[in-house]
Amino acid sequence: KGQKALHLILYDRTRIHFSHITQRILLSPGYYQSTLRTRVDRLQTIEGLRWRVRCINSTNTLLGESSPIKEHSIWTELNFSFQVPAEDCPVQIYRLEASSPYSQNHLFKGSLWFDDLQIRRQENKENTL
Numbered sequence: 001k002g003q004k005a006l007h008l009i010l011y012d013r014t015r016i017h018f019s020h021i022t023q024r025i026l027l028s029p030g031y032y033q034s035t036l037r038t039r040v041d042r043l044q045t046i047e048g049l050r051w052r053v054r055c056i057n058s059t060n061t062l063l064g065e066s067s068p069i070k071e072h073s074i075w076t077e078l079n080f081s082f083q084v085p086a087e088d089c090p091v092q093i094y095r096l097e098a099s100s101p102y103s104q105n106h107l108f109k110g111s112l113w114f115d116d117l118q119i120r121r122q123e124n125k126e127n128t129l
Contacts, residue, residue, distance in 0.1 A: 001037075005115035008096075010043075010108040021096040024056070025119070029086040034094075035079040036117040038069055043110030045070050047099040053082050055089035063092065068099045069112065081122070094119070 008021070034051065048070025055061040064082025084092065096114075098106050 001116040005113050008112045010110055023094045025092045025094050027084045027092055029084050031081065031083050031122040032119055033079060033081050033122050034064070034119050035077060037075050037115045038073070038078050039075045039113040040069060040071060040073045041111040042072060043070060043108070043112060045108050046105040049096055050099045052095055052097050054093050056091040056093055057088050061089065
């Protein structure tokens with residue numbers, strides 16, 4: 001925390017289906033809370049970017065996603081909850097993706113920072129969902 005951060009710089013406003021920052025994860029079935037700190041220096045975009053967790057299966061099931069990241073901000077905590085199902089989800093992917101599914105909204109230019117990314121298991125589902 002605070003010693004190293006991911007600094008993402010997008011140079012062009014050409015259309016790009018952004019999904020370039022990924023991490024495979026192996027979570028057991030259960031409820032989880034993802035937290036991270038984010039800072040947007042400047043970003044030109046229509047709908048922004050979101051952190052998403054998906055199962056790596058035949059349908060790439062969406063388990064959870066953050067709110068859109070698109071507005072200028074100082075360091076802010078971003079969090080979201082998700083549930084890993086007991087069946088058909090042995091491997092997951094944690095990925096920064098374009099918020100919009102439509103290519104006309106995939107224009108990005110600017111600078112973002114991410115730090116202190118954590119995923120914590122939640123024993124009590126009422127605390128997360």
